[in-house]
Amino acid sequence: xxWRSLEESTAETDARLLREILAERKxxxxxxxxxxxxxxxxxxxxxxxEKHLATDILPAGTKIPAFEASDQNGKSTPSEExxxxxxxxxxxxxxxxxxxxxxxxxxxxxxxxxIEKAGARLAAxxxxxxxxxxxxxxxxxxxxxxxxxxxxxxARQFGLTYRVSDEQQSxxxxxxxxxxxxNGDDCWELPIPATYVIDRQGTVLYASANEDxxxxxxxxxxxxxxxxxPKSLLSS
Numbered sequence: 740x741x742w743r744s745l746e747e748s749t750a751e752t753d754a755r756l757l758r759e760i761l762a763e764r765k766x767x768x769x770x771x772x773x774x775x776x777x778x779x780x781x782x783x784x785x786x787x788x789e790k791h792l793a794t795d796i797l798p799a800g801t802k803i804p805a806f807e808a809s810d811q812n813g814k815s816t817p818s819e820e821x822x823x824x825x826x827x828x829x830x831x832x833x834x835x836x837x838x839x840x841x842x843x844x845x846x847x848x849x850x851x852x853x854i855e856k857a858g859a860r861l862a863a864x865x866x867x868x869x870x871x872x873x874x875x876x877x878x879x880x881x882x883x884x885x886x887x888x889x890x891x892x893x894a895r896q897f898g899l900t901y902r903v904s905d906e907q908q909s910x911x912x913x914x915x916x917x918x919x920x921x922n923g924d925d926c927w928e929l930p931i932p933a934t935y936v937i938d939r940q941g942t943v944l945y946a947s948a949n950e951d952x953x954x955x956x957x958x959x960x961x962x963x964x965x966x967x968x969p970k971s972l973l974s975s
Contacts, residue, residue, distance in 0.1 A: 753846075754849075756959070757957050761954070776914075779907055790901075802943075805941070808888050811887075816884060821884075822937065824860055825859060825939055826938050827861075827935075828860070828965075830861075831932060834922070847883075850958040853962045866888050890928075891930060901928065931952070932952050932955060934947045936965065945961075
C-alpha cells in the first residue's frame with residue numbers, strides 16, 4: 740500500500756535531479772513489471788492524452804477557486820491561510836501508493852529551503868484520506884502540509900479529475916492498490932499530477948500538468964521560476 744524509497748534505508752538525501760530518479764523508477768518497472776501490466780497503464784495514459792485533459796486545466800492568469808482541505812493532522816486548512824505569507828507552490832499528486840508521487844514529494848522536500856528563500860510556501864494535495872496523508876508525511880519526513888482532497892473536489896475545480904478506467908481498476912485491485920480504501924470513497928477518481936504557482940491574491944502564475952503520471956516538473960525549474968518573478972510579487 741506504500742512505496743518505500745531509498746531514503747528509508749539511508750540517512751542521505753538523494754541529490755540527483757528528479758528526472759533521473761523518475762527515469763530509474765521507469766527502468767525498474769520496465770524490467771520487473773509484466774509486459775501486459777505495463778500495456779494497461781500505457782493504454783490508460785494514451786486515453787487520457789486523447790481527451791487533452793492537461794490542456795483544460797486551470798491556466799496561468801486565472802484565479803483559483805477558494806477551497807478548504809484537512810492537512811495530515813486533520814487540521815482544516817483554507818486556501819486563504821496557505822496564501823497569507825505570499826506565493827504558494829501547490830502540487831496535486833495521486834497518493835502515497837504511487838512511486839512517482841513519492842519521488843516528486845521527496846525532491847520537493849529537499850528543495851524546500853530554496854522555495855522558502857524565494858518567498859513562497861509549498862503544499863501538496865491528494866484524494867487520499869487524512870490517515871494516509873499522515874502516514875505519507877511521517878514516512879517520508881515531509882516538512883510541508885499534505886492536504887486531503889476528499890472526493891477530489893478541489894482537483895475537479897482545477898480541471899484535473901478523471902475516472903480510472905475499468906481495465907486499470909481491475910489491475911489495481913490485483914496489485915493491492917485499493918483506491919476505495921485509500922481515498923475513502925468508491926468513485927475511483929484521481930487527479931492528473933499537476934504543479935501550480937499561485938500569488939497571494941490567488942492568481943495562477945504557473946501551471947504544469949501531465950496525463951503521464953511518470954513525468955513531473957523539475958523542482959529546480961520551479962525555484963528558477965520563483966526567482967525570476969519581480970520582487971513585487973513576493974508580497975503581492
